[in-house]
Amino acid sequence: MRAMVLRQPRTPLVPEERGEPEPGPGEVRLRVLACAVCRTDLHVVDGELPDTRLPVVPGHEIVGEVEALGPGVTALRPGERVGVPWLGHACGHCPYCAGGHENLCDAPGFTGHTRDGGFATHVLAEAAFCLPLRGQAADPVQLAPLLCAGLIGWRCLRAAGDEARVLGLYGFGAAAHLVAQVALRQGREVYAFTRAGDTAAQDFARALGATWAGASDEPPPRPLDAAILFAPVGELVPQALRAVRKGGRVVCGGIHMSDIPAFPYRLLWEERQVVSVANLTRRDGLEFLREVAATPLRVETRVYPLAQANQALDDLRAGRLQGAAVLVP
Ligand SMILES: [Zn+2]
Ligand SMILES: [Zn+2]
Numbered sequence: 001m002r003a004m005v006l007r008q009p010r011t012p013l014v015p016e017e018r019g020e021p022e023p024g025p026g027e028v029r030l031r032v033l034a035c036a037v038c039r040t041d042l043h044v045v046d047g048e049l050p051d052t053r054l055p056v057v058p059g060h061e062i063v064g065e066v067e068a069l070g071p072g073v074t075a076l077r078p079g080e081r082v083g084v085p086w087l088g089h090a091c092g093h094c095p096y097c098a099g100g101h102e103n104l105c106d107a108p109g110f111t112g113h114t115r116d117g118g119f120a121t122h123v124l125a126e127a128a129f130c131l132p133l134r135g136q137a138a139d140p141v142q143l144a145p146l147l148c149a150g151l152i153g154w155r156c157l158r159a160a161g162d163e164a165r166v167l168g169l170y171g172f173g174a175a176a177h178l179v180a181q182v183a184l185r186q187g188r189e190v191y192a193f194t195r196a197g198d199t200a201a202q203d204f205a206r207a208l209g210a211t212w213a214g215a216s217d218e219p220p221p222r223p224l225d226a227a228i229l230f231a232p233v234g235e236l237v238p239q240a241l242r243a244v245r246k247g248g249r250v251v252c253g254g255i256h257m258s259d260i261p262a263f264p265y266r267l268l269w270e271e272r273q274v275v276s277v278a279n280l281t282r283r284d285g286l287e288f289l290r291e292v293a294a295t296p297l298r299v300e301t302r303v304y305p306l307a308q309a310n311q312a313l314d315d316l317r318a319g320r321l322q323g324a325a326v327l328v329p
Contacts, residue, residue, distance in 0.1 A: 002329070003057045003120035004309040009047025012310045013058070013119065021124050023070030028127050030064030030084065033140035035118030036301075037061075037312045037325040038148045038174070039232065040086065043256045044113055045313060053114045058309075059327070060086040060111035061147040062118030063133065063140035064125070073127045081140075082130035083147045083289075087279050088115045089126050103155075103279035110279075119309050121329040131285045135293045142299045145174050145324035146292060147285075153179030154288040156228045156253040156277050164226035168193060168243055170216055171231030172201045173316075174324035175253065177208060179228065181297045184209045191220045193236075195319065204322055208298070219243060228253050237274060238263035246270040253277050301326045 001020050004013040023029045041058045043049050062084035066076050076082065089109025090102035097105050109126075111117045116124065136143055153175040160167060167183050169176040170193040180190045192205030192213040202213035212221055216236055223245035229236050232254045238261065240250045247270065255278070268274070300323025304312040312325040 001120060001122040002306065003116070004306060005055045005057055006045055007055045009045065009052070009054075013045070013313075015307060020122055023068055023073075023124055025071045026073060026126055026128065027070040027124050028066050028073055028076055028130065029068040030062065030082065030123050030125055031067045032062055032064045032118050032121055032123055032329050033081070034063045034144040035059040035061055035327045036144035036147065036149065036174070037309075037316055037327060039316065040148070040255050041112065042313060042317055043232075048256045049113065051114060056113065057116040057118070057120050057123070058112040059118035059120070060084070060088075060113070061144045061149070062111070062123060062125075063143045063147070064118070064123060067122070069127075076127050076130065081133045082125075083133050083143065083285070084111055084118065084123065084125045084130055085147045085151060085280060085285055086110055086112075087281070088129050090129075101281070103281045103284075108279070119306065119327055121306070129282065131282070131289060133289070136289065137296050141301050141303055141326045141328065144326050145178065145299055145301060146289070146297070149174035149324055150178045150292065150297070151280050151285055151288050152253055152277065153228075154182065154291070155280055155284050156251050157183060159251045159275055159277050160226035160228055160249060164249065165189060166222060166225045167191065168220060168224040168227035168240065169205075170227060170229045170236050170240060172205045172213070173230060173321065175230045176228075177204065177300055177323055178297055180205065180208050180210060182291065185295065191224060193218075198319070200322060204300075224248060226251065229257075230254060232257045234258040234260035238267055241267040241272055241274070244272055247272065249273045249275060251275055251277060300324065303328055
């Protein structure tokens with residue numbers, strides 16, 4: 001197999017040839033069909049997350065075909081197509097798992113962070129954490145971005161609450177362009193905030209149906225019920241608090257963010273809330289995939305060969321992408 005490997009933080013991924021891994025108990029080996037590139041992969045590569053296992057193969061938006069079954073796997077069949085998301089393992093017995101919050105598990109495994117991920121031709125995954133892709137769009141490139149950008153967007157939208165009819169999205173990239181479509185379908189209004197001067201992203205947001213698009217430091221034309229932050233920029237928290245109405249909620253959707261600057265209490269006053277969304281549960285995955293199977297989303301992608309993973313990461317870092325980068329072996 002071939003893999004793009006992170007050996008040390010803040011160094012380019014290195015191509016490696018390896019023997020095909022043998023699936024252990026409960027695991028499957030997948031042939032990777034496509035793997036999307038997420039901002040979290042940048043945080044892994046840049047050494048911004050604790051506990052990254054090194055060396056590691058990044059990538060946690062994997063569409064793969066089951067190639068070999070480990071001992072005890074009965075739920076999957078060779079040839080079946082599945083998705084592998086960020087949550088690659090949960091212990092099943094800590095208080096969080098027991099309470100239905102496996103996204104907060106005390107002993108989790110994360111694909112492309114503490115387990116090898118999908119920037120490769122093959123990957124091992126726990127069968128119980130693979131998401132079925134039956135009934136989904138045929139093109140694995142179209143499906144891959146759903147497995148984190150789509151899924152985390154979905155969890156953020158739920159955290160924003162059903163009463164959030166006027167919704168702001170800060171950072172209009174892979175996740176926002178998907179969640180915007182779901183929100184619009186649900187009859188919400190979408191206000192898109194981008195880096196100042198990023199007219200391409202603003203035009204893209206309007207083309208997808210956003211009511212308004214502008215720079216993140218601009219006040220929206222009306223107060224927001226809730227805002228979701230996808231850009232990893234701490235300054236956006238007080239800016240978004242300024243934009244939401246009394247009782248409004250600011251949802252931080254990223255795994256990492258630069259420091260949040262001090263801000264006057266009056267921005268939080270009147271029962272405004274700041275919350276974060278961490279990881280995902282398998283239930284989120286199943287719910288979201290059911291939602292998009294019924295009415296597929298328009299998924300904007302740019303395809304890179306696996307060997308150009310570093311280029312894809314650079315383009316994401318520099319904001320040169322519209323939608324999602326997807327690696328294809
Ligand atoms: Zn647990
Ligand atoms: Zn991700």
